Amino acid sequence: MFAPVGPLKNAVSKVKGEIHVAEDLAHQATRSHDQAEEDGDEVPEDMDADEAEHVLDEEYRPLMEDDDNDGEGRRRRKRRDSKGRDAEGGTIKTRKLEVFLTKGAFFILGACILLAWNTEIVAGSYYSSRLVGSPFEFSYASFVALTFTTGNLLFLAHANATQQGADLARRISFSIIVMAATLILAIVTTKIEAIPSTLFFAFLIISAIVLSASASYLQNAVVALSAAFGPSYLACILSGQGGIGFAVAMIQLVAAWTAAKANLPKSATPSSAFAFQLETSPNPDLQATIQLLESPVPPAAIRQTAFSFFLTIGIFAVVSWLCYAVLIRLPLYRLVIRSEFDEDAQHQAEQNHSSSNSNGDGTGKGSEDTPAASLRVVERKVRKLGIAMFLVFGVTLSVFPSITSSILSVKTGHPDAKLIQQPELFVPLGFAVFAAGDWFGRVLPQWEKLAWTNWKGLMACSVARFAFIPLFLMCNQQAGGGQHTMIKSDIAYVVIMFLFSSSNGYISTLIMLASVVEPSLEADEVDIAATCLAFYLTAGLAGGSLISFAVRGAVCGCNPFVSPP
Numbered sequence: 191m192f193a194p195v196g197p198l199k200n201a202v203s204k205v206k207g208e209i210h211v212a213e214d215l216a217h218q219a220t221r222s223h224d225q226a227e228e229d230g231d232e233v234p235e236d237m238d239a240d241e242a243e244h245v246l247d248e249e250y251r252p253l254m255e256d257d258d259n260d261g262e263g264r265r266r267r268k269r270r271d272s273k274g275r276d277a278e279g280g281t282i283k284t285r286k287l288e289v290f291l292t293k294g295a296f297f298i299l300g301a302c303i304l305l306a307w308n309t310e311i312v313a314g315s316y317y318s319s320r321l322v323g324s325p326f327e328f329s330y331a332s333f334v335a336l337t338f339t340t341g342n343l344l345f346l347a348h349a350n351a352t353q354q355g356a357d358l359a360r361r362i363s364f365s366i367i368v369m370a371a372t373l374i375l376a377i378v379t380t381k382i383e384a385i386p387s388t389l390f391f392a393f394l395i396i397s398a399i400v401l402s403a404s405a406s407y408l409q410n411a412v413v414a415l416s417a418a419f420g421p422s423y424l425a426c427i428l429s430g431q432g433g434i435g436f437a438v439a440m441i442q443l444v445a446a447w448t449a450a451k452a453n454l455p456k457s458a459t460p461s462s463a464f465a466f467q468l469e470t471s472p473n474p475d476l477q478a479t480i481q482l483l484e485s486p487v488p489p490a491a492i493r494q495t496a497f498s499f500f501l502t503i504g505i506f507a508v509v510s511w512l513c514y515a516v517l518i519r520l521p522l523y524r525l526v527i528r529s530e531f532d533e534d535a536q537h538q539a540e541q542n543h544s545s546s547n548s549n550g551d552g553t554g555k556g557s558e559d560t561p562a563a564s565l566r567v568v569e570r571k572v573r574k575l576g577i578a579m580f581l582v583f584g585v586t587l588s589v590f591p592s593i594t595s596s597i598l599s600v601k602t603g604h605p606d607a608k609l610i611q612q613p614e615l616f617v618p619l620g621f622a623v624f625a626a627g628d629w630f631g632r633v634l635p636q637w638e639k640l641a642w643t644n645w646k647g648l649m650a651c652s653v654a655r656f657a658f659i660p661l662f663l664m665c666n667q668q669a670g671g672g673q674h675t676m677i678k679s680d681i682a683y684v685v686i687m688f689l690f691s692s693s694n695g696y697i698s699t700l701i702m703l704a705s706v707v708e709p710s711l712e713a714d715e716v717d718i719a720a721t722c723l724a725f726y727l728t729a730g731l732a733g734g735s736l737i738s739f740a741v742r743g744a745v746c747g748c749n750p751f752v753s754p755p
Contacts, residue, residue: 336732413721421703619684
């Protein structure tokens with residue numbers, strides 16, 4: 191009769207225990223220096239680099255699930271030590287919660303890195319409705335991609351060059367704030383009915399530059415931090431990037447589905463005043479001038495969908511900032527910063543070594559000075575991996591989204607075409623499949639049997655992806671008028687897109703992980719190697735965006751900068 195009381199009591203006890211763990215962590219994260227002294231603990235800011243590293247090794251590394259070269263016996267010994275401390279002080283669950291929250295924060299920050307890029311390429315239906323009748327109606331996507339990736343490349347180069355001694359916390363916080371402010375401006379545009387096409391195109395280009403800058407400095411700082419924490423934290427970043435791409439694509443697909451169900455018109459109509467002048471004006475120069483000034487008015491439903499989309503993305507940016515605000519208060523984060531990035535702590539540790547050696551052996555000599563890791567030296571060590579990374583994203587951006595966004599269902603225009611085969615839904619479906627495959631590929635290396643780091647194999651896979659370019663050109667893409675369609679199956683196109691995107695995510699993740707575990711790298715070179723690979727990645731994006739103009743021009747036989755497909 192009273193049998194359920196036992197399990198209920200255990201459940202209540204467990205919940206109380208978890209609440210106690212959360213309260214303990216909150217106390218450690220928010221207590222002042224005086225409160226820490228009253229508790230008999232030393233705060234990370236009072237430790238030198240060696241002391242902070244010692245605490246990390248003793249209390250956190252056994253819980254961080256990184257395959258260090260310390261040996262299984264050492265890891266098990268640390269786990270036993272941690273369990274012993276847990277029996278005495280009850281801290282092991284608190285440390286586990288810290289590790290969990292830290293990985294979650296890196297997942298969200300990784301998503302935030304690609305938030306800007308996904309914002310620029312996914313909201314295509316809204317952008318095109320603003321550019322109806324302009325010279326950039328069909329080519330704006332390539333312009334935006336080229337501007338963003340080129341800006342990303344230049345800003346990331348500066349971020350890498352100035353990384354030594356930079357305030358990573360300030361870079362992360364300021365980058366997210368700038369990103370959120372730009373999204374607010376995008377939200378404002380959705381509430382304005384008529385915006386001149388050229389003015390809106392200028393806004394797109396400027397926002398692409400600003401967002402590329404924020405994404406570059408954010409990427410540089412977050413990747414450098416993750417390298418100090420360990421490979422699994424870099425994997426969290428990469429998984430977060432895939433996750434946000436999928437989420438954004440699904441938001442846009444749902445919005446497109448809603449619009450299609452409501453039977454919205456395919457394109458917006460220019461304002462009536464300018465439309466009349468365009469039809470009656472006999473002066474070509476005047477007509478061109480009016481075309482530059484015309485203000486298309488997107489349907490209210492499209493503007494409302496864009497408003498909801500930008501608002502959701504903006505809220506996520508704010509949530510990312512809040513997550514980082516929580517992260518920087520965690521003792522684990524503060525210990526890593528103190529041991530890896532704090533120059534005062536490093537200098538204090540060197541002084542302690544010098545004093546110890548002087549007192550111990552009478553020589554007065556400290557430990558051998560280790561020169562700061564050189565960016566050029568590290569780049570040479572990971573150059574082969576960098577070239578493979580460049581090829582992966584160069585191939586991807588050469589056809590995505592410039593060519594893939596023009597691929598329509600083979601049933602387009604047929605009376606028996608299903609709703610999902612209509613252009614307004616089939617194109618967002620392609621983005622969603624790409625995002626899903628990319629995320630799937632980024633998650634695969636979390637399985638140990640699928641995680642391999644041989645650079646020759648990675649290079650071969652990167653080169654093999656060139657085969658996707660002719661495959662997409664054989665699909666029902668409209669850049670060439672659909673005259674050379676050889677693959678007449680929507681299912682085949684979806685399969686090709688999924689393999690294309692999953693290989694992009696899988697190979698790029700393996701390359702990043704290979705850079706972290708590269709045996710020729712010293713301990714202080716790992717974070718620089720990660721930033722070098724991130725630079726090669728961005729260079730591949732920029733190169734692929736530039737090549738996309740040539741691919742599109744060769745296919746359509748037109749001027750790819752202004753001409754319609």
